[in-house]
Amino acid sequence: MNSNDSSLSQRGSNVISNNRAENKLIVRRRLTIGEKAFIIFYTKRRERKQMQLEECVNYLLTTAQHSVFLKMTEKLSVYDITPIQYAVLYCLWENDKRSPKEIAERLKLENSTISGILERMEKKGLIEKNISKEDRRFIQVQLTKKGADLEKDVLNAVEEVNGDVLSVFSQEERSTLKSYLRLLAGVQN
Structure with missing residues (x-):
């Protein structure tokens, strides 16, 4: 058997080996005629429609997004904010x-994700969270002077x-x- 064989299974008198490196199935069949046994090897080419990685939309979008993210991260590091923190600030510059729920909806994020981001931004002094006196479940996020001054x-x-x-x-x-x-993102202009 070839060292590239990744699997081996016994099926009756057939032994099938999967040679992934060459995209072939190698079949060894034991044939008995009278008292003599013969082993016959033959290959079957597996037909597989395979998309090139560079044609995969997920790969292309993820790779492009990562490239832009790195550039944005580097540029925003001067202001000690991340790209997602910029997006939160932008929401608050608008209104x-x-x-937190409104911010999460605007940025298409989960509520649980936005709470950690807001916590880090509050520690940096960019935002403050105010809890309603009437309903302690209602939290309002607003910019601090430091957060507002970063806009331009x-x-x-x-x-x-x-x-x-x-x-x-x-x-x-x-x-x-x-x-x-x-x-693709499902957002309006």
């Missing part, structure tokens, strides 16, 4: 007070990263790409 510089940094990332496209291609990404 000074929001509940952070938006400029994000715009710079977007410009760098999209510089390989024409203006029309940029518009088309963003339109398709919004469609």
Whole structure:
């Protein structure tokens, strides 16, 4: 048997070996004629439709997102915020007070995910959480002065990263790409 064989099974008088390196099934059949035994080897090519990794939408989107994420992380590190913290700040720059649930819905995140992000941002002094006196279950998140003061510089940094990332496209291609990404993400413009 070949050292590339990854599996071996006995089926009656057949032994089937799966040679994945060559995408073949190697079949050894024992044939008995009278008192003589013969072993016959033959191969069957397995037909497999295989998508190239570079054609997989998940791979392409994940790889592209990771590349952009690294650039954005580097640019925002000057302000001691992460890309997701920028997104939370943006929500609050749009509307000074929001509940954690509203922020999670706007960013398409789970409520449990947003609570950890808000906790870290509160420790950094970017936001504060206010608990309603009437209903202690209701929490409102709002910017601190530090969080509000970051708006202009952070938006400029994000715009710079977007410009760098999209510089390989024409203006029309940029518009088309963003339109398709919004469609895939299920977000409106």
